[in-house]
Amino acid sequence: MDKLRFGTAGIPLSTxxxxxxxxxxxxxxxxxxxMELEFxxxxxxxxxxxxxxxxxxxxxxxxxxxxxxYFVNLNSAEIEKIEASKQRIYKAAKIAALCGAYSMxxxxxxxxxxxxxKVYNMVKDGVKEVVKKLKDEGHKIWVxxxxxxxxxxxxxxKEIIRLSQxxxxxxxxxxxxxxxxxxxxxxxxxxEFLAMLTEVEKILGRTALDNMHIHLSGIxxxxxxxxxxxxxxxxxxxxxxxxxxxxxxxxx
Numbered sequence: 001m002d003k004l005r006f007g008t009a010g011i012p013l014s015t016x017x018x019x020x021x022x023x024x025x026x027x028x029x030x031x032x033x034x035m036e037l038e039f040x041x042x043x044x045x046x047x048x049x050x051x052x053x054x055x056x057x058x059x060x061x062x063x064x065x066x067x068x069x070y071f072v073n074l075n076s077a078e079i080e081k082i083e084a085s086k087q088r089i090y091k092a093a094k095i096a097a098l099c100g101a102y103s104m105x106x107x108x109x110x111x112x113x114x115x116x117x118k119v120y121n122m123v124k125d126g127v128k129e130v131v132k133k134l135k136d137e138g139h140k141i142w143v144x145x146x147x148x149x150x151x152x153x154x155x156x157x158k159e160i161i162r163l164s165q166x167x168x169x170x171x172x173x174x175x176x177x178x179x180x181x182x183x184x185x186x187x188x189x190x191x192e193f194l195a196m197l198t199e200v201e202k203i204l205g206r207t208a209l210d211n212m213h214i215h216l217s218g219i220x221x222x223x224x225x226x227x228x229x230x231x232x233x234x235x236x237x238x239x240x241x242x243x244x245x246x247x248x249x250x251x252x
Contacts, residue, residue: 001102001211001252005063007034009215020045021056028060037066037101039092047098054100065213066096068106074126075109075119075154082126089130089143097139103213105144105173109154119154124163131169142171144213149178149226156182157196161203172200173213177229180237181221190241197249210252216242 011023012030020037027035035057037045045053057064069092072085093104108123123145131143145163148155157179160172174196179187186192200208218235220227232239 001063003252004212004246005033007032007036007062009036009067010038011035020049020053024053024056024060024062024064027062033061034063034065037064037096037099039095040067040070042069043091043095045095045099047095050095050098054098057100064096064099064101066092066099066101066104068092068104070107072106073109075112075114075122077112082122086126086130089127090133093130093134093141093143094137094139097134097141101141103142103144103171103173105146105213105215107148107153107155108145110152111154116154116159120159120162123154123159124167127163127170128167131167135169141169142211142213143169144171144173146173146215147175147178147182149175149181149219149221151182151225157199161200164204164208171204171208171211171213173215174200175215176242177215177217177219177235177237178226181219181226184221184223184225185236188236188238190238190245193242193245194248197245197251201249209249212251 007027011018011020012026015023015026024035069088072088074082074085076082076085089106096104109119111119127143127145134141145155145160147157147160164170164172197209216239218230218232218237220230
């Protein structure tokens with residue numbers, strides 16, 4: 001990345017001509033520079049359409065990222081669901097790569113009352129298999145487990161940073177809103193934001209700060225974590241101090 005690029009999760013709501021290509025073209029008119037392809041329900045771009053999406057992104061200088069399907073649990077008690085989860089991650093990453101996206105993210109697993117180390121190893125095995133398949137087929141795209149908004153979901157900062165250390169082609173997707181909700185209101189001060197990015201730089205190096213995939217929104221939460229996303233102005237998220245920390249670290 002050449003700089004920090006801001007954009008929307010999905011096609012902007014105000015897009016006159018609905019569709020991925022129309023959304024990309026309209027983003028440029030809004031002076032935004034990134035769009036996250038939302039494959040959260042299904043992968044809704046075909047291999048045939050992908051080159052058209054890629055061409056529109058290049059023409060309009062819009063970088064693309066991707067959010068994979070919600071229906072993923074690499075720690076399911078049912079083997080067939082684990083296999084289906086791996087296939088969903090793979091398909092989203094493959095189509096995103098064909099669209100020219102540099103990064104795809106997903107929610108990896110649930111603890112289901114099990115020891116975190118056991119769940120970590122299940123996630124690691126699944127992600128390694130997906131990454132190997134993508135690499136074997138020549139699909140160059142970062143695969144990024146996302147920090148999650150509930151303590152029942154696998155994916156705190158330490159787990160995702162560790163996975164990024166241990167598996168090639170993996171880096172974090174940091175959802176600062178989720179980390180705020182996961183801790184029922186913590187992770188919301190300048191010092192805490194500073195500590196997060198310091199940890200990323202210390203363990204993963206400057207490369208990770210120069211190649212970030214971030215989610216940010218307002219968020220409603222309870223003692224159990226995330227409830228729903230909100231507009232920033234309707235939430236207690238201290239995004240002003242977060243932006244100061246981003247600027248201080250010169251992230252891209």
